Amino acid sequence: MVHDVSVVGLYILDILGRPVDAIPAGGNVEFIDEIRLTVAGTAGGTVVDLAKLGLNCLAVGAVGEDEKADFMLATMQRFGIDTSAMQRIAGVPSSATILNVRRNGERPALHVRGASDHFDVPPSDYDRVLAPRIVHLGGTGLLRRLDGEPSRVLLEEAKRRGCTVTFDLIAATAETIGLIRPLLPYIDYFMPSVEEATVMSGQKTAEDAARWFIDAGVQCCVFTLGGEGAFYAHADGTRLKRPAYDIQVVDTTGCGDAFDAGFVTALHHQMDTEAAISFAQASAALVATGLGSDAGIRSFEHTLDFMKTCPVRQQ
Template identity: 75%
Template sequence: MSNDVSVIGLYILDVLGRPVERIPERGNVEFIDEIRLTVAGTAGGTVVDLAKLGLKALAVGAVGEDEKADFVIDRLERHGVDASGMQRLSGVPTSATILNVRPNGERPALHVRGASDHFDVAREDWDRVLAPPIVHLGGTGLLRRMDGEPSRVLLEEAKRRGRTTTFDLIAANEETIALVEPLLPFIDYFMPSIEEARIMSGCDTVEDCAKFYLDRGVATCVLTLGGEGAYYAGRDGTAFRRPAYRVEVVDTTGCGDAFDAGFIAALHHGMDPETAVGFAQAAAGLVATGLGSDAGIRSFEHTLDCMSTWPRPA
C-alpha cells in the first residue's frame, strides 16, 4: 500500500505533567492532575497527527534500543503509521523530553538528544523514503548528523523526483540559518514560527521575514504567529494573514507540529491556500485543548467541522 506522505526527522518521547507550579525541594512530593507519555518531535508529533487526519504516513527517523523506543514504535503503529522507516540504533538512548507544564501553559523542558543526533537517510533508502508525493523534513537544529549537507542533498533529490516538500525546524538560534539557507531552494512550504523566522533572518516584521526566505529560494512561507494566527506568502504574490481560532488553551506542546500536519493534509486534499491555513490552524487549536502533542485531533472530518464552526476574533 503506497503512502501519502513521508515524515523525516526528529522523533522524541515526551513525558508531560500538568499543572506544575513548582519543583519540590529536597525529596518532597507535589501532586499534579495529569501525566502523559506521547510520541513527539517535529517529525513524530506531525506523523501521528497526519495519521489521525486519515493520511497514510511513513515515519522516517531513529530511536534507541531501550524501553522508550518500544513505546514510540508501539504508539506509531497503534495510530496506523507505517513505522518501517524507523531505525533502531544501539548504544544511544531514544531522544526524550520531560515537560513541566505550568498553569499558564509555559513548559520548561529537560531534553536528552539521543538517537536523533545519529540519524541519517542512506542513499539505498531513497526509493522508499522519497516515494510518497509529499515529503516533510522536520527537526533541523536537533539532527546533528542529518543537518546541513545531508538534508540539502535529500531535499534536492526529493524535488528532482517531483515531490512536494514541506519543512519545519526546532531550537533555532542565530547560527541555525547556516544550516537552513542551503535548503531553501528545495523547499515548497517553509513553516517555522515567527520567533524562529525572526531569529534566523534578523528581520522584524512578518512581511520582511517572509521576503527574506522567499528571496533565498523558498516557494511559499507559512509562518505561525501563535495567538495572532498565521501568515502566508508565496512567490506568486499571494499573501494574507489569518487570525487564530479562540480556544481554551491547556498546553501548547506540539501545536506547531499539528499545524504542519494540518497543512500537509490540506495539500493532500487539494485545498486552496486560505482554506489550507485555516485547516492547519484548526488542527493546532485542537492540540492546544489537551495535554501533549497528540491531544485533541480525532479525525479529518472533526477537524473540518471545527474549522467551520469555531469563532475567530472579529
C-alpha cells in the first residue's frame, strides 16, 4: 500500500488540564474542568489531524515500551493510521508532556524527552518511508539522534525520489539554525511560526525572514502569525498574507501541527495557494476551539465548510 503522506519525527503523549490557575500548595487538591490525553508532537499531532482530514497516513517515529506507548499506538490505529513504521524502544519512556493550560491560554509545560531522542530512520526503511508523494518531517530540535546529518541524508533522498517535502520544527532558538541550515535545499514547504523564523534567521520581519530562508535553498516559506494569520512566500516571488479566523480561543496547543496538517491536505488535493493557506488556517482555528492538539477537527468536509463560512478577523 502506498500512503498519501509519511509523517516522520516527534511523537509525544500530551496530558492536558484546564483551567489551571495555580499548582495547589503542599498536598492540596484543586478541581478543574477538563483533562485530556492526546497524541501530540510536531509529527504525532500532525498525523492524527491528517487522518481526521481523510489522508492515508504512515506514522514514522519512536515510542517506549510503556503504557503511554500503548495508548498512543492504539489511538493512531483507531484513526486508521498505519503504525507499522513506529519503533518501540526498550529501556526508555515514551516522550510525554504535562501541559497546565491557564485561562489566558498560556500553557507551562513539563516534558520528558524519552524515546524520540533515540529515533532514527535507517536506509533499510527508505523504500517504505519515502514511498508516499508527500513526506513531512516534524520535530527537529527534539530528535537528538535524527537531527543534523541523518535528517539531511533523509531529505536529500526524499527529493531524489521525487517527494514533496514539508517541514516544521520545535523549540527553535538562534542556535537551531545550525541544525536545519543543511536541510534547507531539500525542503519544499518550510512552516515554522514567524517568531521561530525571525529568531533563527536574525531578521525582523516575515518578509525578510522568508527571503533569508529562500536564499538558503527553501522553495517556499509558510509562516504562522498567530492571531495575525499566515504569510506565504515562494521562491518565484509570490507573496500572500491571509488574516486569521475570528474564533473564541480555548487552547492553542497543537495549532501549528494542525496548520501543517491542513496545508499538507491542501497539497494532496491540489488546492490553489490561497485556498491552501485558508484551509491550513481553518484546521488550526478548529483545534484552538478545544483542549488538545486534535480538538475541533472532525473531517475534511467539516473543515472546508468552516473555511468558507467562518468570518476572519478584521485587520
